[in-house]
Amino acid sequence: MAQLIKLQDYASRYTADPYRYPSRFIRLKQQNWKRMKQAWDKYKQDGPESMDMEMKEYMFNGDIPETELELKQYYLNGLLPFQFKWASRTLTEMSFLDRYYEKDSTLIYFLQRYPDTFLFMYEPIFKIKKAPVETDHLLIHPQGIYCISYMDLPDTDKLIAGDDRTWYQENDRIRSRMLSPLISLKRSSRIVRSILHAYEIDFPVKQIVLAPNHLISFEYEPYQTEYIGMEEYEDWFHKMRTYSSPLKSIQLKAVSALLSYTQITSVRRPEWEDDSMDSFMHD
Template sequence: MAQLVKLQDYVSRYTADPYRYPGQFIRLKQGNWKKLKSLWNRRFELEESEYNEALSSFIYKGAAPKNEQELKQYFLDGLLPFQLKWASRTLTEMSFLDKTYEYDETLRYLLQRFPDTFLLLYDPIFQIKKAPMEADSIIVHPQGIYCVKHLQESEDVTYIPGDERSWYKEEKNVRTRFLSPLISLKRTARIIQSILKAHGIEYPVKQLVLSSTNRIEYNLEPYQTEYVGLEEYEEWFERMRGFKSPLKYQQMKVMASLLKHTQVTSVKRTEWGREESFMEE
C-alpha cells in the first residue's frame, strides 16, 4: 500500500519527521497484518462474539471477510482512515479533513494498488515565491518521480491527444475537446524540478497520464511522458506492482525537500493524549 505523505495543504506526520515515518509505517503495517492473519487463522477456535470483537479492532467498519482475499481488502480498507489521520494531523497540530477524501476512489486506487515504498502527495499545494500553486498527484518512487494525471470515463470513451492545449474525448464517433492534461502535468514537473534544483538534488521526473478504463490513441509520447491507457495498463501495472526495492535515502531526501515547500494550514490541537488506533505503536 502506497504511503500518503501529503494531502492538499494539510499538516502531516511526514512533514514533521520525513525520515522517520516512512519506515515506521511499513513496520506497523507488517506487524498488524501478522496479528490480523493470526486472528483469522484462529477464527474457528474462538467464540463468534470474541472473534468479531477482536476483528473490529483492526477496522472501523465493514462486513467480516469470508476468505483470505477479502481479508486482505478488509485490512487495506482499515488502513485508509489511519492514513488520512497521519496525513491531516501531528501530535500537536491538526487540519480539518474534507470528508470527501474518505470516499475518493482515485485516492483509494493510488494508495491500495502500489507498494509501501511508493510515497504519494495527493492534491498538494506548494508555496513557490510566497504564492500557492496547486499540483497534480505526485508519486516519489525509489527510482524517480511520477507526476500523475488519472483519467476515467465510461468504457466507450477513447482519449485522443491533440495539440499543446487540447485533447479529445471520442464516444460513438462524436468528439469533444477538453483541456490537455499535459498542461498541469508540465506545471507540476516544473515545480518539482525547481525545488530539486534549489536543494542540489538530481532525481528523474516523469509525467504520467493514466487510465485503467479507457484507451488512449496516440502515435508518439512527448519527452519524459508516458501514456498508459487500457491497452497498456495491465503490463504497466504488473511492472509497478511487482517492483521490489527498499526505501532509499535519496528517495526520502527528495520527499523531504518537496514537503518543505508545501503549504500547511492547521490549528493547534487541544488534546494531547494518544488516540486509539490499531496502527499505533
C-alpha cells in the same frame, strides 16, 4: 499500500519527520497484519471461543472475513482512517479533513493498489514565491518521481492526444475539444524539478497520463512522458504493483525537499486529544 504523505494543503505527520515516518508506517503495518492474521487463523481453526470478546470486536468488528483475500481487503480498508489521520495532523497541528476524501475512488485506488514504498502526494499545493500553486498527483517511487494526471471521464471511449494545449474526447465517434493534460503536467514537473535543483538532488522526474478506462490514441509520446491508456494499463500496472525495493535514501531526501515547499493550513490540536499508538488500526 502506498503511503499518503501529503493531501492538498493539510498538515501531515510526514512533514514533521519525512525520514522517520515512511519506515515506521511499513513496520506498524506489517506488525499489525501479522497480529490480525494470527487471530484470524486461530478463529478459523478453533472457532469463536478461541478469542475473547474484546479481541474479536477489535480485530473484526463482528464481521469475520471468509477468505484470506477478504481478510487482506478488510485490513486495507481498516488502514484508510489511519492514513487520513497521519495525512491531516501532526503531534501539535491538525487540518479539518473533508469527508469527501474518505470516499474518493481515485485516492483510494492509489493508496490500496501500490507497494508500501511508493509515497503519494494527492493534489499537493506548493508555495512558490509566496503564491499557492496546485499540482497534479505526485508518486515518489524509489527510482524517481511520477507526475500523474489521472483521467476518468464519463461518456468517453477514447482520448486523442493532440498538441501541447488541445486534446480530444471521443464517444460514439463524436469528438469534442478538451484541455491537454500536458499543460498541468508540465507545470507540475517544472515545480518538482526546480525544488530538487534547489536542494541539489539528482532524481528522475517523469510525466504520466493515466487513463485505465479509456483508449489513448497518439502518434508519439513527448520527452519524459508516458501515456497509459486501456491498452497499456495492465502491463504497466503489473510492473508497478510487483516492483520490490526498500525505501531509498535519495527518495526520502526528495520527499523532504518537496514537503518543505508545500503549503499547510492547520490549527493547533487540543491538548487532551489522544494520540496513542497502541492501536494501529485506530490511531
